[in-house]
Amino acid sequence: MVPRSYCHILKKFWGRGRVNSVCWLSQNALRGPTNSCSFSLSAWLSSRTSYTDDKNIILMGPPGAGKTTVGRMVAQKLGLPVIDVDDDVLERKWNMSVADKLAEVGGERFLEEEGEALSDFSATGSVVSLTGSNPLHAGAMQRLKRNGVVLYLDVDTEDIVRRLSAMKVDRIVGQGPGVSMRDILRYRQQFYNRWYDARVLCGSGDTAEEVAENVLRTLERYRDSESETFVSTRGGVKGTGSAGEPKHFSDVVVEGLASDGGLYVPEKGFPKLEKHDWLRMVGMSYPERATTILEKCIHPLDVPAAELRRMVHEAYGGTFADEAIAPVKHLIHNQYVQELFHGPTASFKDLALQLMPRLFAYCLPQMCNYLILVATSGDTGSAVLNGFASLGDADRRRVGVLVFFPEEGVSEIQKLQMTSFREGNARAVGVGSDFDFCQRAIKRMFGDASLTGHLAVEYAAVLSTANSINWARLLPQVVYHSSAYLDLVREGAVAFGDPVDVCVPTGNFGNVMSAAYARQMGIPIRKLICASNQNRVVTDFMATGEYDLRNRPLIPSSSPAIDILKSSNLERFLFHASDSDGQLVRSLFCSLERERHFKVPGALLERVRRDILAGWCSESDCLAAIHDVHSSTGYILDTHTAVGKVVADRLQDRTCPVVISSTAHYGKFAPAVLGALRLGGSVGTPLDQLGGLGALGSRPPPHGALLECLREGSSRPHPVCPADFAALEEQVEIMIQDSFCKVA
Structure with a gap:
């Protein structure tokens, strides 16, 4: 049997997800005094003098990233020795300068000799500044990582190019004839991404002092993984699950629902990103934005950075029809739609x-x-x-x-x-x-x-x-709300810091909740607009403070994805709005389960109303919106996005842009859309109906994966x-x- 304290050690150093089964067995099999072992990993770690338990702190990044300067600053602040691989390892080993060695042997041989020079490198508890080309040698990096935490100084490429130009550096290792500096830096990116344990995202124009402080914050987060815990919305002991053990990301992903019936939320809330962090992401692709944001929300000891990056790029690399993944398109006036339907099943x-x-x-x-x-x-x-x-x-x-x-x-x-x-x-x-x-x-x-x-x-x-x-289902949705705002910044529709509203056709409230979390992270969303169809339970709740399912039948509609009366994620929103009052949330939702009704205190309702506007749309207004928008713009809304459009028209004051979440491709609801466009409704097979819509030549185009599914399926x-x-x-x-x- 494995004592619980040993499980903590395994989770700390080998990743929680891969030893949860051992921990589960120990928690459920051990009894008596063994189960209350006095050994505390967190106390043991806090007794250490080093940030990383005598591991080296390894700074990695391209030439010009400031590794040497930042390394000295970090070492001085932590009272640790500093090792510069260029000066203290390579030049001593070769008895010549790095530049002379490169000139003597050429680029490819240089990389091999550089890697060999690190074969007997030995140090502990030091700050180590790598060369820009060390990560290109796999063997050397594997040796270095055995006793080190690798921090990647992710500096903006334009900053790197300017610095190298100022230093009169016009060529780096591996840069052949006809290859630009930007191209070789882009090529090297794959190697930096492969090896880092944590990324230090640097803002454009950051000083060395600012980068050093960023390094220290990143180290502190890496070391203090046990503080990134989750709690149930229905109370429980702070920082622990119902069984008394801390709940981390890997735990809540597997469990899904808390044992007390509540929903898991981060105990300390979402990390707040600074303006320069967001500005670095403006020029990134969607997968890069997703990787950067999710790294801030998932501790690398739960999901290592390289694994997270791999998963993100597999998820979005080839399964979405639009390269932008979740593009934002101008609709009319100050209204934009974020197309969330380019994936394989045509929905957000x-x-x-x-x-x-x-x-x-x-x-x-x-x-x-x-x-x-x-x-x-x-x-x-x-x-x-x-x-x-x-x-x-x-x-x-x-x-x-x-x-x-x-x-x-x-x-x-x-x-x-x-x-x-x-x-x-x-x-x-x-x-x-x-x-x-x-x-x-x-x-x-x-x-x-x-x-x-x-x-x-x-x-x-x-x-x-x-x-x-x-x-784990809700968290990735935070990315696309953040990405929508960054797209507006990139297109010049807003300057960073200018507010936008977000309008979401909602039933289960998860899409609204993820937009609220994007705001917590620093995206300047002013109002969250909840758009309901005739099953308007959320709208009625926002108006009265009463969530009342008594004698309220569900009414089928042409927007079936929001034909929902019990909005599960509202529980998360009320938990946050009530300052994490788990007892209140437990009382409210237990009452909903028993009596199909609850009423929130007036002060809480006012707090909710500061953030949320809510409205609803009739069937006739929904279908009319599809017709009117197509007539004026040539754009086809699906029935859910049309609900959002109608409610946005009614509630949004037009003093800032509004992004309407387009949650599904219109082809999934072809009969209703054909009827709205006055082209006939349910005539023919679903494939015939999609063909009729495709023949219009309207925007957005037909959904290829949807058509293929219907051709192959029956x-x-x-x-x-x-x-x-x-x-x-x-x-x-x-x-x-x-x-x-x-x-x-």
Whole structure:
């Protein structure tokens, strides 16, 4: 058996996600005095004199990044020896200057000899400044990393070029004839990205003193990983889960829902990025922005930087039809749409669900099978199935995905997308009820100890979720709201610091919550505008302070993805708005579960209203907006984006730009859109309907992946359950048996 204290040590140095199974076993198997071992890793670390437990602090970056100067400053502040590889290692080894050595042997041989010169390098507890070319030699970097923490000084390329020019440096190692300085710096970027443990993002024009302070802050965060904990919105002990153990990113990704029924949130809130951090990202691609932002939110001891970068670039590298991933397009007047539908299933859910399965699989304990349970109002289901299908074979063998959707509450195209997944450990099941019943049933399963215990003992299977109640599902959505603002800055629509409003068609409130988190990180979003259809429970709540589901039936609409009455992520928003009052949130949402009603205190409602505007849109107004926008601009809105457009027109004061989240491609709701455009409704097959829309030649163009899915797919039989909890439970057990109990 492994004492809990040893688990902390393993988690600290080898990453939490890869030893969670050991920790889980120790927490549940140990009893008595052994379980209260007095050894404290955090106390042990704080007793050390070094930031990194006698490891070297290794500064890496291109020539001109300031590694030598910054290294001396950092060493002086920490009272550590400083080693400059150029002066203290290479020149002593070669008995000549680095420039002379390069002239003598040439570029390729120089890299080999530089790497060989570090073969017997030995130091501890020092600040080490690398050469700009050290990272190009894999063997040397592997040796250095064994006893060092590598910090990448990520300096703006234009700053580097200016500095090298001032130093009269016109060529660096590996720069051949006809290759510009910018090209060789761009080429080297891949090597710096491969090796760093933490990135020091430097602002344009930062002084050496500012970079040194940034290095110290980065080191402090790297060392103090145990402080980045999560809490439940329903109280619990601060910084711990219900079992008394700290909950970190890898824990909450795997668990999904807190054991007390609440949702996980970062205990200390989101990191606040400075203006110069955001300005560095203006010129970046979407994957680079995502990597930079997520590095600030996920500790590298949970998901190492190189792994996170790999996952991000796999998620967004080739699966989106538009190179910009989530482009912002001008619509009319001060209104912009952010197109979030260029992913493989044509909805905004792809932005999170191409990445979330990779994070989930990385954080999984190795000793259990996991079944992902998902309730969907249409778009989430196909996005989850597609995202988890992209995992490697080994991960797919121990991860199953079961989607419950309202059989009569999704569009025909959405149903075809979901039921086309019949291979591997993936399945969609229709339910003779609405989305809220599906979601309520899943939350009940998580809280049913007899069920979860039976699945664990009988099948070594654990339940988790990929709905937006899971933190790893919500977090990637913060990126696209941030990216929208950076796009407006890049296009000159705003100067950084100018406010914008964000209008989101919302049902489950996750998209709104992620915009609120982007604001916490420093994006100047003024108002969050919640746009509802005729199921206007959020609008009524904002008006009255009462969340009332009593005698409120769900009304099917042409915007089914927001046909939701119970907005799960509102719980997170109220937790933050109430200054983390977990007891109040517990009382409110337990009342909602028992009595289908709660009312917030007046002071809390006023605080919510300072941040949020809310309105709703009728069916006729939604369809009229589709027609009017197409007539005036040639742009086709889907039914959800049209809801957002109508509400933005009514509530936004036009004193600043508003970004409307375009959450789905219009092709997913072709009959309604064709009807709105007065071209006939549900005539022909879904493929015929998409062909009719494509023939208009309007913006945005037809969705290629959607067309391909319909060409290859066909209506397939799929299980349909009555609105009965026991029937859904049975489907869960059947799915687990089919996925994890097959005999080879």
